[in-house]
Amino acid sequence: MWTKGCVIERIDWSDKLFSLRIKAEIAPFIPGQFIKLSQVRDDKRIARAYSLVNSPDKPYAEILAVAVEEGQLSPTLQHLNIGDEIDITPTATGFMTLDEIPKGETQGKHLWFLATGTAVGPFLSMLDTDEPWQRFEKIVLVYGVREAKDLAYLDKLRAWVIQYPDKFMLCLCITREAMPGALSCRIPDGLVSGEIERKVGLTISAKDSQVMICGNPGMIGDAQIALINKGLTKNLRREPGQITVEKYW
Ligand SMILES: Cc1cc2nc3c(=O)[nH]c(=O)nc-3n(C[C@H](O)[C@H](O)[C@H](O)COP(=O)(O)OP(=O)(O)OC[C@H]3O[C@@H](n4cnc5c(N)ncnc54)[C@H](O)[C@@H]3O)c2cc1C
Numbered sequence: 001m002w003t004k005g006c007v008i009e010r011i012d013w014s015d016k017l018f019s020l021r022i023k024a025e026i027a028p029f030i031p032g033q034f035i036k037l038s039q040v041r042d043d044k045r046i047a048r049a050y051s052l053v054n055s056p057d058k059p060y061a062e063i064l065a066v067a068v069e070e071g072q073l074s075p076t077l078q079h080l081n082i083g084d085e086i087d088i089t090p091t092a093t094g095f096m097t098l099d100e101i102p103k104g105e106t107q108g109k110h111l112w113f114l115a116t117g118t119a120v121g122p123f124l125s126m127l128d129t130d131e132p133w134q135r136f137e138k139i140v141l142v143y144g145v146r147e148a149k150d151l152a153y154l155d156k157l158r159a160w161v162i163q164y165p166d167k168f169m170l171c172l173c174i175t176r177e178a179m180p181g182a183l184s185c186r187i188p189d190g191l192v193s194g195e196i197e198r199k200v201g202l203t204i205s206a207k208d209s210q211v212m213i214c215g216n217p218g219m220i221g222d223a224q225i226a227l228i229n230k231g232l233t234k235n236l237r238r239e240p241g242q243i244t245v246e247k248y249w
């Protein structure tokens with residue numbers, strides 16, 4: 001179940017938000033999947049899921065995490081340094097992947113990613129591969145955080161905006177301070193008011209859109225309601241729809 005990983009790089013985005021790059025033998029995975037990291041303390045194993053941020057062709061596992069106050073594992077992860085070891089699952093798992101999105105006529109032209117906080121990670125993994133760029137005419141990433149300092153991988157995201165000016169739209173929703181160019185609403189509110197669609201210049205519809213939503217469960221619940229009110233349905237294997245979700249807690 002567990003293999004040893006070794007931290008080979010870390011990035012501190014803020015005093016709470018960090019990335020760890022871990023050298024480990026991980027089986028081939030699909031972008032959007034997650035591994036588990038774990039430690040044994042007082043004979044008790046603590047294990048938590050973390051989405052992979054890197055594309056599958058990289059020889060390491062990279063995660064983006066926030067140190068949750070009073071959390072059991074994440075504050076410990078934040079204190080790992082280069083050379084430190086951590087238990088990791090050798091196989092990634094999870095269903096919030098592009099494989100789960102219907103292909104062909106029901107696919108739609110536009111791929112929307114809605115993420116709060118660390119949940120931008122799995123979408124970065126997908127965007128770092130050819131598949132979404134080849135399958136969709138337009139890709140929108142709506143990335144919601146409390147403050148500008150909570151944004152991670154912004155340089156990488158802005159590089160895609162420059163590389164794909166007619167194809168990739170980045171919509172930042174910063175809720176607890178003003179940031180030029182960003183919206184100041186929570187994601188579900190921005191969907192209901194139409195602010196997000198106006199900002200990116202695209203309309204969400206069952207015909208044209210696939211929407212993947214990841215992160216805070218409250219955001220996911222409310223965003224789903226907003227999308228259902230626009231005529232979208234959950235994407236089920238027995239009945240393809242347009243909404244695919246992964247809750248982080
Ligand atoms: C499929 C899946 C993928 C995940 N991927 C990531 C990831 O890539 N990065 C990541 O940081 N976490 C991710 N998580 C959450 C992660 O597994 C842990 O729950 C988190 O690190 C807190 O663990 P803890 O032991 O420190 O806190 P716990 O003692 O388990 O406390 C959990 C509480 O912390 C809060 N919380 C948990 N995760 C987050 C988060 N990401 N952002 C904000 N608040 C949170 C919630 O209030 C939750 O009830 C994922 C969870 C799932 C189910």
Ligand SMILES: NC(=O)c1ccc[n+]([C@@H]2O[C@H](COP(=O)([O-])OP(=O)(O)OC[C@H]3O[C@@H](n4cnc5c(N)ncnc54)[C@H](OP(=O)(O)O)[C@@H]3O)[C@@H](O)[C@H]2O)c1
Pocket residue numbers: 016066067068069116117118144145146147150173174175176186187188216217218219220222
């Ligand atoms: N980020 C920090 O500066 C910070 C500092 C100290 C500790 N932490 C720890 O980190 C954890 C996670 O913080 P985080 O900021 O990464 O994640 P978060 O609390 O999930 O917030 C990320 C974004 O999601 C929005 N959001 C929260 N609940 C929502 C809901 N029900 N519906 C729609 N949108 C919602 C937030 O808006 P709102 O701003 O309106 O809530 C924010 O824009 C906290 O539990 C805390 O333990 C974070």
